[in-house]
Amino acid sequence: MQFFSTRDKTRVVTAKEAIFRGPADDGGLFVADRIPKIDLNQYMDYSYEALAAEVLHLFFDDFSKNDLLDWARKAYGSFSGEEPVGYFDLDTITVAELFHGPTAAFKDFALQMLPYLMAASAEGRKVRILTATSGDTGKAALAGFQDVENTDIFVFYPAHGVSTMQRRQMSTQRGSNVYVYGIEGNFDDAQRTVKEIFRDDDLREASRRSGIEFSSANSINIGRLVPQVVYYLYSYLALVRRNTIAMGDAIDICVPTGNFGNILAAMYAKEMGMPVGRFICASNKNHVLTDFITTGVYDKNRDFYKTTSPSMDILVASNIERYLHLVLKKDYKVREKMESLNATGRFEIPMDVINRSKLVGYWSTDAEGEARIREVFDRFGYVMDPHTAVAYDGAKKHGSANHVLVMATASPYKFPDTVADALGIEGEGDVDLLKKIEDATGVSCPRPLRSVFDLPERFNKSITVEEMKEVVKEGFHD
Numbered sequence: 001m002q003f004f005s006t007r008d009k010t011r012v013v014t015a016k017e018a019i020f021r022g023p024a025d026d027g028g029l030f031v032a033d034r035i036p037k038i039d040l041n042q043y044m045d046y047s048y049e050a051l052a053a054e055v056l057h058l059f060f061d062d063f064s065k066n067d068l069l070d071w072a073r074k075a076y077g078s079f080s081g082e083e084p085v086g087y088f089d090l091d092t093i094t095v096a097e098l099f100h101g102p103t104a105a106f107k108d109f110a111l112q113m114l115p116y117l118m119a120a121s122a123e124g125r126k127v128r129i130l131t132a133t134s135g136d137t138g139k140a141a142l143a144g145f146q147d148v149e150n151t152d153i154f155v156f157y158p159a160h161g162v163s164t165m166q167r168r169q170m171s172t173q174r175g176s177n178v179y180v181y182g183i184e185g186n187f188d189d190a191q192r193t194v195k196e197i198f199r200d201d202d203l204r205e206a207s208r209r210s211g212i213e214f215s216s217a218n219s220i221n222i223g224r225l226v227p228q229v230v231y232y233l234y235s236y237l238a239l240v241r242r243n244t245i246a247m248g249d250a251i252d253i254c255v256p257t258g259n260f261g262n263i264l265a266a267m268y269a270k271e272m273g274m275p276v277g278r279f280i281c282a283s284n285k286n287h288v289l290t291d292f293i294t295t296g297v298y299d300k301n302r303d304f305y306k307t308t309s310p311s312m313d314i315l316v317a318s319n320i321e322r323y324l325h326l327v328l329k330k331d332y333k334v335r336e337k338m339e340s341l342n343a344t345g346r347f348e349i350p351m352d353v354i355n356r357s358k359l360v361g362y363w364s365t366d367a368e369g370e371a372r373i374r375e376v377f378d379r380f381g382y383v384m385d386p387h388t389a390v391a392y393d394g395a396k397k398h399g400s401a402n403h404v405l406v407m408a409t410a411s412p413y414k415f416p417d418t419v420a421d422a423l424g425i426e427g428e429g430d431v432d433l434l435k436k437i438e439d440a441t442g443v444s445c446p447r448p449l450r451s452v453f454d455l456p457e458r459f460n461k462s463i464t465v466e467e468m469k470e471v472v473k474e475g476f477h478d
Ligand SMILES: N[C@@H](CCOP(=O)(O)O)C(=O)O
Pocket: 132, 133, 134, 135, 136, 137, 138, 217, 218, 219, 220, 258, 259, 261, 311, 312, 318
């Protein structure tokens, strides 16, 4: 399989090169030259790891299936529970828990795997991973790349825009190759500046002279996206195995959406052969995506809000670019839209294109999310994190005829203040609050989250957005 830039079909590279580079040099994102088709019946009895190896091999045939299986076993071996994804039924909705990995967020599915893909793609070259995060990717990337040979990793997060737990997870990160900075700006500032660094000829040249290449651990890297396709296919098969649906039935998929990578992975799963009715894109008060989906106009010129679902506090969703490639097909059209987004902050596509892609969108206020946390706990004894609550609210607003899979992207213990508020729980300090939530709900806090309060904080420096370009020069020689 070959990969090319969303903005220029002639820029063709191998899977290894696409993973190693991160974004394409022209500012576009790498996409596969075709999406492989599968017959789901063949995979009914596959373990998660075996399915991951199969799916990854279909896209990334530069790697052998044996290597991929070995890496998948290592990547998912540290997940808690009987299988990497957990399931909980709420009547006609099944929650797919994607937070049983080492950092308690769905990002672990890709970021426990990406370091193996990256090392094999780098073939001995030194790589500096640049990562922008609104809270979850940062920690998952740090955990994945910690002490990986020939690699270091720089993470930038909004200093005043993540939860206390998310910040603490990152500030206590161990490893000799990790660098973590809070920035005086929001996620969009961090992501925009990282993208500028990739396109800054002087910086790229200076890094190359030092024998270091930049790459990305964000979902702009195709090596982040394909491992996320696996949990959709696996979950569909799990619903069939659990007799919730029959093979061939369409399901609706509801995703709390930030950078649009997760919901796009679901769209790739549909292209591969998974029956899907609707993709329900759930947003918070930063509802640029809901407006796009309901009007055809993407317009980032608006206020940026801090919400209680901070991982979704994003106005420039990078993978909209790959979505445009999927629905518009032509690279020149994608380039035109992205140039318009860069120049004016907006672009437009016809509504019938969005409707054909089966994408619908809803958004929720913080209060609506908290009300859902309370309602679902009272009714089912189930505790949702604020992002999952936004998705649940979106699914309820949509009112599907099909069975719905709601993707639970993080443990509720990553956002204890909001969960406690919603459930009327009070605690004295961070550690006590975790304990009080455990006592009130009977749900245990994942050990890696509890233990962040026992670890020394290594990184508590914040920098300006402008300083980001300076700090990534760490270790460059003149
Ligand atoms: N919500 C994300 C933002 C970055 O998304 P990514 O999927 O491109 O890494 C986060 O938690 O950091």
